[in-house]
Amino acid sequence: MTNTYILPEWNRLLGEIKDNRGIVFLLGATHSGKSTLTKFLAETLSREGEKVALLDGDIGQSIFGPPTTLSLAFLPNPTESLGAIQPHFRYFIGSNTPSGHFLPMIVGLKKLVDKAFQFGYHITIIDTTGFVSGGAAVELKRRKLELLQPRHIVALQLNREVEDILHGLPPGPAHTIHRLPVSPKARIKSPEERQAYRQKKYAEYFHDLKEYEFELKKVRLWGRHYLPESNLANQVAVPGLLIGLNDAENFSLAIGILQELNMKEGKIRLLAPPTNQKEVQILQFGVIRITPLGKDQPVAFGQ
Ligand SMILES: Nc1ncnc2c1ncn2[C@@H]1O[C@H](COP(=O)(O)OP(=O)(O)O)[C@@H](O)[C@H]1O
Ligand SMILES: [Mg+2]
Known part of the structure; x- marks a missing residue:
């Protein structure tokens, strides 16, 4: 995390999560900085003594790996480096993109969230894929939100990429939407870099x-x-x-x-x-x- 640029909004978000523990759902297009913010939140909260579970819901550019698989990790307290953690539960999807695999994505996410709760983790941070544009993506993300009922929805946007998803959510006390800007340090990775990243994750696994x-x-x-x-x-x-x-x-x-x-x-x-x-x-x-x-x-x- 040494090179991570921390926006002032991120520290405010930490406080709001501690005041109202629950599921934290990251939403944003590819390269909007979801995984970077996920790691920052998980590491910082864990270091501060919170029991944090990290649910890696990105089956392509997975934090833990291998790709094709949802992973749930319980953070040690105080935390070591995230890279050293072995996920405690995994759910195999079998694809590196959610298209055509919505049912296992939904079932797997729900089962992993329930595991975190059963094991006493009251903060579960969910990183997601950047699949946010178009009818199918909006449908998948809305149904996930409907099912998981996160306390905090963290929307990272350069323009208004996830507003179609957010517009579908009725207002209410159940969740808070945190609209955050994309970090100026966020960088677009080429398809080759993304392939190389997946290849490295498979090789490790x-x-x-x-x-x-x-x-x-x-x-x-x-x-x-x-x-x-x-x-x-x-x-x-x-x-x-x-x-x-x-x-x-x-x-x-x-x-x-x-x-x-x-x-x-x-x-x-x-x-x-x-x-x-x-x-x-x-x-x-x-x-x-x-x-x-x-x-x-x-x-x-x-x-
Ligand atoms: N706040 C930040 N500080 C430094 N680098 C960042 C920051 N946010 C994103 N990046 C860089 O931008 C790239 C994309 O960020 P990432 O978190 O992987 O996005 P996403 O998970 O939304 O696809 C990565 O190389 C990451 O290191
Ligand atoms: Mg990511």
Whole structure:
């Protein structure tokens, strides 16, 4: 955080969050500084003795990583560097953009927010994707706000990028909208920089891989492109495809990389960081494959 330029509004916001603890929802276009402000709020509040949970809801430019996954981290108190924290719960989406994946985004966010609350974290800061423009984005963000009922909505805007979302919210005592300017230090990253950032996050996550084999009949297989009864099973047999290894609650134990799906033998082989295989109840096929060079590439499935 050493190079972070702290706007006077940020310190005021800290005070208002401490006066009224609850969910803090960051809203803003890509490059508006959401993740920078999220980290500042989480680190400062934690250092000041608050119990803070950080929910990384950006499945593309994730703070914690790996991309494709929502992560919830409980901050140590006093905090170490955010980079050193291992998320306590993860929810696998399987895509690096929310388009086409609104339902898992909504379900996962809600389940993670509930976890933070169950564990006694009364301040949960939610970083989000910059997907804010157009009807579908406005719909997704409004429904998230409807479901999660944040106390604080922090809107970072250069112009009026998130006003369409905010206009949909009835006034009331339940939430405060904090309209903040974009920091003059906020910088637009090129698509190449964003790809390189994701690549680094995958590399960190996948640095130590083990091979696992599962019998298909012993696990439940999720993903809308795997429907054996409808003859849609073979289309996910894409080496490199990301696969969520999920527990009985459908939280992610690990993210794996598909090696082979052998329908005839009823077996699936994948690589994943060390995981307790016995806990894996659900395997969820994603829609992204990791190329041999470590880049992520969307896979175009039939339907
Ligand atoms: N207040 C700030 N001080 C210094 N750099 C900033 C600040 N806000 C944003 N940046 C820089 O601008 C870029 C985009 O900010 P980021 O927080 O990643 O935006 P978002 O999460 O909304 O996409 C990053 O490189 C970040 O370091
Ligand atoms: Mg961000």
